[in-house]
Amino acid sequence: MSAHAQTVAEAPRGGVARTSRRVMNLSHFLRQAARRLPAHIAFVEGERTVTWAEMDARVDAMAAELAARGVVKGDRILVQSKNCLEMFESMFAAFRLGAVWVPTNFRQTPGEVAYLASASGASVMICHRDFPEHVEVVRAEAPAIREVIAIGAAPSGADYGEIVAARLGEKVPVADVEHDDPCWFFFTSGTTGRPKAAVLTHGQMAFVITNHLCDLMPGTTEQDASLVVAPLSHGAGVHQLVQVARGVKTILMPSERFDAAEAWRLVQEWRVTNMFTVPTITKLLTEHPSVDQFDHSSLRYVIYAGAPMYREDQKFALRKLGKVLVQYFGLGEVTGNITVLPPYLHDPEDGPHVKLGTCGFERTGMQVQIQDDAGGEVAPFETGEICVCGPAVLAGYYDNPEANAKAFRNGWFRTGDLGHMDNEGFVYITGRASDMYISGGSNVYPREVEEKVLTHPAIAEVAILGVPDPMWGEVGVAVCVPREGQSVSEEDLIAFLDGKVARYKLPRRVHFWEALPKSAYGKITKKMVREALAERGLI
Structure with a gap:
């Protein structure tokens, strides 16, 4: 499956021909926030704060520079950076031009990032100044990279800050996009260990954002605040994109080194209401003495994903924080949208009313089915492969027909995870089909x-x-x-x-x-x- 979906005119039984599926460009979320909440704080990074109007203008400036350097709709922009304002802005600059954002995990080695550059067909690299070796190796092994922009003054490329300062005030028209136009290559690995680019599209991600607000953080408004405690390159980036859709301020940790006391200090200072975590981070946060030294009563949603949480850790966290935990099960290919276990189903005490071990029920608009090896649905409580269909499923893997053939069966995406479903539709993960x-x-x-x-x-x-x-x-x-x-x-x-x-x-x-x-x-x-x-x- 190509990242660039072909739009084919068709005449359904209703007799109405559909030739295109124009959708909102995701960068419009930022423009909406800037129009509605221009003076509200959008982003906090240490002592630095940026309003929605300022952030929107900065994104326009970077988009103008990228366009001047030849970036057009469909081009891929590789981003190697730790969490920072500029990294987050690069997402919207790419979207605004109709280009594809290709973030890496900043902890990956230069060789691993060079492979991602080649596999994605990226032509531009935005790299934080702390990773000069990555630029050197990418230039050597991915010659398609023709432009490098450095976040922070560095000899590896043009300075991001200087570019933005020089182009502030320039406006860039937001690219027209259709439902299946790619916006994000979300790299995920397979059983071979070679990373694959899951193609996320503007239409798909619009559903994901709506679904996250519906299932994970209902009632979210510009009065909320979100703390980032994980890399923006993956699930945390999706989570923060959701915050932009509601004008929620984003607060960064001061460094990539996790500091529980600093996290709780920021929760108290900014009255943080939600954060995206993994069970390990939740455990570190709730078991650190500082959890009792700062006021965290503002928290409404502590969302964890990526792995099941041990029941004892779950109970401890609930006793410390109250019923604010939200679990979701999902893969990068389904952008987290498979199941949800909301706060009211998290209980600090065991009992017959508690469904121990479940990862929740189907997300709104998504369907989960437990299938046997032939693709048939198995009976309740019978183990099989967890499969899913719905608008949150990726368009396919970029330039990888073999992976697409293995991942899809009869329209269902195969997660590779084994589990069962009970009579009420709650899903339980019991193992993995692969060795991952x-x-x-x-x-x-x-x-x-x-x-x-x-x-x-x-x-x-x-x-x-x-x-x-x-x-x-x-x-x-x-x-x-x-x-x-x-x-x-x-x-x-x-x-x-x-x-x-x-x-x-x-x-x-x-x-x-x-x-x-x-x-x-x-x-x-x-x-x-x-x-x-x-x-x-x-x-």
Whole structure:
């Protein structure tokens, strides 16, 4: 499936031909906020505050520069940056031109980001000054990148701040877009470990924003405030885009290093009402002593996603914060829109009225079905693959027909997660169809890391799998077989991997065995490795 959807004239049974599906350009959300709330604070970054009118003007200025540099509708703009105002603005500048925003996880290595540049076909890179090596490697390995703009003065490219200052006051017409025009390449990995670009479109994302306001944060207005505690490149970016739709101020943490006390201080100072988190962050926030030192009574919605939360952690958080937790289950491909467990269904005490282990019920406008291997719906409480359909599902993977063929069946998107549904429609995740595990809210695909391990001259075989961890949800454990006559320590192997894959993908433990268990066909199976680890008392 191409990122650029073909619009085909058709005459449905009703007799009305549809030749196009014009929709609102998502950047219009920012313009709406600027018109309605020009003097209201839009963004807070340390001592820096920006109003909606100022932010809209800054986005126009950057969009004008990008247009002058040849960016047109459909072009891809790669963004490598930690959370900051300029990174967030780059989303709207891309949307305004009808271009596609391609954010990376700022923790990824230069080589990983270079691959994303090539895979997306990006022609422009916006990069924070803290990542000069990323620019160097991207220029070398992705020659299609013709322009680089630096956030902060840096020799790697034109200065973002100087550009905005020079072009303030210029107006850019908002590009006309249709429902299936791409706006965001949301990179996600597959079982091969190679990242794939999930194509999110203007029409799809308009539904997602509406759905988030309906299911996750009902009643949200410009009187609210939202604290960012996760990278804007992924789920947190979707969450903050939702805030713009209602004129909600966004407050950034002062650095990428998580600081629970600072987070609670900001909650008190700005009367924060919502935040998007993962279970690990929620656990860190609620177990830190500072939770009792600052006033957090303004909180209405603490939304967590990315992984299930241990029940004991959930109960502890509820006792500290009250019934403000909101869980949702979703993938980047479905932009979080699969199930929701709202605050009233989160209870701090166990009992017959509590549905333990559920990730909630279907999101508004979405349908979930548990299917067998043939695509048939299974009975309640029977395990199968969790599949979903509805307006929040991605348009497809960019330039990847093989991945599209595997991901869709009879119009249903296959999540790769296993689970069941009860008689009331509540969904329970019971396992994964793949070997992927989730560590601290981030997906980790073992094969990618295994391939890097096998580049070490002393390693002959390896298997990596996720095991439960009270802090991170899951962490990686590697079981390695050294080459004959060779040896390597756990510390040396992890040091060898550092820089070759993002740090959150590094295994936390490494065991060395003489051989890995294999099936009758000579295949290393993760199930057998897990059983062997358990037999040895290692998990």
